[in-house]
């Protein structure tokens with residue numbers, strides 16, 4: 495249960511780093527803040543179904559596939575959660591929305607009412623059905639035949655009120671709330687006759703998906719049209735999250751809360767890798783971490799045991815291994831599989 499609350503997608507890490515390093519006066523600040531809020535609640539919703547999936551009688555035979563992004567023709571499609579069974583699959587689209595949700599399948603829309611605001615959204619039922627069709631076509635493109643499945647929309651916010659504006663039978667068939675997910679899927683699994691018509695085993699399909707996953711590597715600065723020089727530099731305080739800590743011999747001190755840290759530079763170097771580049775020169779270390787001497791910068795970088803490329807003068811440190819050291823999600827963002 496604990497683990498689900500901690501899950502953060504790579505995009506959430508990037509938005510968080512950008513939000514920390516942008517002045518509240520910056521013209522893009524408000525937009526970054528809104529996007530970060532949305533991503534946080536989306537990630538929370540996605541991870542919150544793990545518990546209900548773990549309660550399914552008999553467990554799940556294969557690892558749960560999260561966020562698989564596959565190419566079909568020249569376009570990509572992404573699936574929130576995919577469960578593979580020997581003779582069928584279950585595709586889940588999670589929505590973590592607040593307020594009253596009016597599903598309107600007849601007009602392909604979802605109307606969300608919150609705090610007197612009426613917002614028209616893309617119909618999640620249509621969305622998950624489209625993903626289902628795309629996945630079926632993708633399977634057939636890879637010569638996988640006879641492997642069918644089911645798809646559902648999971649409403650993960652327990653406080654949301656779900657109503658059907660049209661076609662209640664469709665809403666009832668496709669929309670499920672978090673706590674009912676276990677029972678709905680158990681019922682489905684118990685009542686689906688195992689057929690052996692699939693040309694491939696679930697294990698082969700699992701490997702095929704992992705092999706063809708195309709990670710989305712958003713260049714977040716480019717996406718928001720922000721120049722790297724507009725970012726606030728300096729080491730972030732791990733306690734109060736303020737910028738920038740001052741360098742004392744062998745440690746950092748926060749000028750806001752007085753917190754002292756020996757390794758606050760690690761998070762800042764991770765921010766650099768999320769926002770600017772996965773490698774860094776000593777000169778850039780001085781600029782970004784506010785270190786007055788190249789010698790000290792080299793000492794700090796040496797203590798991290800990072801891979802180095804180039805000659806001593808133009809050496810670049812590879813920041814990818816920092817992620818492994820910190821047990822953060824892999825920056826290359828493979829398909830996330832849950833055992």
Ligand SMILES: [Zn+2]
Pocket residue numbers: 731732733734735736748749750751752753
């Ligand atoms: Zn502080």
